[in-house]
Amino acid sequence: MKIGIIGAGISGLTAGRELVRAGHDVVVFEKSNAPGGRIATRRSNTPTVYTFDHGSPYLSGSSSEFTVFINELKENGIVREWTDSVSYYKDGKILPEIPGRDRETLYIAPEGMNRIGKYMARWLDFHFSEKVGGLTHIGGSRIKKSPWMINSSTINVFEADAVIIATPAIQAYGLVSTAQDELDLRKMISVLDEIPYNSTYSFMAGYGKRDLPDWSLVSCQHPVISWLSNESRKKVNMDELAIVAHTTHEFTREHIEDESPEATDREIKKGLGEVLGSWASRPEWSQSHLWRYKRPRKSLGMPFLESENDLAPLAVIGDYFQGTTLEAAYLSGLRLGKHWAEKLT
Ligand SMILES: Cc1cc2nc3c(=O)[nH]c(=O)nc-3n(C[C@H](O)[C@H](O)[C@H](O)COP(=O)(O)OP(=O)(O)OC[C@H]3O[C@@H](n4cnc5c(N)ncnc54)[C@H](O)[C@@H]3O)c2cc1C
Structure with a gap:
């Protein structure tokens, strides 16, 4: 499967590495010019x-x-x-x-x-300096093969079979909101709004x-x-x-x-x-x-959030799921990576 990950912090890099190991084709979209996110030098x-x-x-x-x-x-x-x-x-x-x-x-x-992000990046393909502005679910019309389009803030558009949002909750809220008209993501959005x-x-x-x-x-x-x-x-x-x-x-x-x-x-x-x-x-x-x-300042007490539509897999990960720390970000990415490695493979 072609999986797009938005955000090259430790949660996104960890999920990506697990999914590459399971044989998926993973591309990470990162708005800055290097991996690592809040692990920075x-x-x-x-x-x-x-x-x-x-x-x-x-x-x-x-x-x-x-x-x-x-x-x-x-x-x-x-x-x-x-x-x-x-x-x-x-x-x-x-x-x-x-x-x-x-x-x-x-x-x-x-x-x-920042050596930590660079080390984790060796397993993955990237689009750096690519800020994602929104997601479009195109699964219903099936004009295209993949259910998701990842829309960059420039004119670029990328197709994906599954999408992971690995950004701070407030940015994830903005990204999930762009797809809510096509899918029922209200529950996910209301949870993200609380962090x-x-x-x-x-x-x-x-x-x-x-x-x-x-x-x-x-x-x-x-x-x-x-x-x-x-x-x-x-x-x-x-x-x-x-x-x-x-x-x-x-x-x-x-x-x-x-x-x-x-x-x-x-x-x-x-x-x-x-x-x-x-x-x-x-x-x-x-x-x-x-x-x-x-x-x-708050944790959701679960490893990740996932949409209920299995035909258009969408998940959100990060440091606000099982704690509020860097370790929590790693664990959130790892748990989703292992879950999707089993479910999508
Ligand atoms: C100053 C500071 C001190 C800290 N001290 C500690 C500490 O002592 N102990 C501890 O446990 N934790 C600490 N942390 C927190 C820890 O660094 C984070 O919890 C962890 O790195 C978060 O990883 P993440 O993958 O969830 O998110 P991030 O590292 O934030 O990664 C998200 C990535 O998504 C990218 N992104 C966002 N929006 C978009 C978009 N629209 N399109 C494309 N890319 C996008 C961002 O550029 C970023 O690279 C500290 C953080 C900071 C900033």
């Missing part, structure tokens, strides 16, 4: 090249399936253990541990977390050569800064300091429509100075990236 264009994981800073998980995946990435040299301790900022002090947190091993990709997301700015800051802080990650009780990741501690022999700061949802919502990104950046730098000391408010290089959909 950026490099500065400065003489000192800083590398920042400005999406999820690490991988962690407890299920047996995700542990198998982490081990696969380890064996292929993509990830390694990073740390099992997360520091905690409150009232002007950084404590070495979050009080009461159970220790858990966190894994990182030393060459950049709110936290937003964040990822502020990437490079400080040149200096003593590196001894923490890897800090969870912050601060009105602007929610997390800090010490990117320099992901590399061997790195003596230039690179930090990613995530802003709180409240700060981000307040500034999301700001006309002046410079003013928002100034407030983030001020926040960094408050948490780490005044030096931190004066990076040598900085850039921010807005993630409107960082993490879902």
Whole structure:
């Protein structure tokens, strides 16, 4: 079968790999120019090249399936253990541990977390820079052989026998809505409408050569800064300091429509100075990236959603199904991939 997947994040890549292994012909449509979605890496264009994981800073998980995946990435040299301790900022002090947190091993990709998406991409065919605008169900008329047409926001149109939507819930809602006139998808749409997301700015800051802080990650009780990741501690022999700061949802919502990104950046730098000391408010290089959909605030408690029309298979997967984490996104893709491998083969 020809299966179109919309979204090259970890859920879409995982479902795709399972379906290719079952003998299907899979094509992934991705609006950006690389695989990985919210597992992302950026490099500065400065003489000192800083590398920042400005999406999820690490991988962690407890299920047996995700542990198998982490081990696969380890064996292929993509990830390694990073740390099992997360520091905690409150009232002007950084404590070495979050009080009461159970220790858990966190894994990182030393060459950049985007290596994970690139590794998973080797099994799949892609259309990058191809934003899907909608779906048309053409099964009834049978003028064409396949029941689905995937309509790109440019003029391109692709036929598919089955479609998987692997985007944040709000974008999935928009895509499923375009096909609702032809199929009864109201139940699916009403479920997707219920998932709110936290937003964040990822502020990437490079400080040149200096003593590196001894923490890897800090969870912050601060009105602007929610997390800090010490990117320099992901590399061997790195003596230039690179930090990613995530802003709180409240700060981000307040500034999301700001006309002046410079003013928002100034407030983030001020926040960094408050948490780490005044030096931190004066990076040598900085850039921010807005993630409107960082993490879902609610989970649906099921592995995926599927339409009831078996002649026009349509499914939705992502991190909001069985949890609200990267592991949940992987498991959602894996479960649908295995289910469809059996059902459609
Ligand atoms: C800053 C940040 C920090 C995070 N920290 C953690 C953490 O500490 N722990 C944790 O477990 N998780 C964390 N996450 C969340 C984790 O990264 C996600 O849960 C996971 O990567 C989601 O994978 P996904 O496949 O569901 O979606 P995504 O990775 O969002 O993939 C969806 C893809 O669909 C594409 N797309 C969307 N619409 C269209 C369209 N119309 N046409 C074509 N393509 C489209 C997008 O470009 C994207 O590539 C963090 C995320 C961010 C951004």
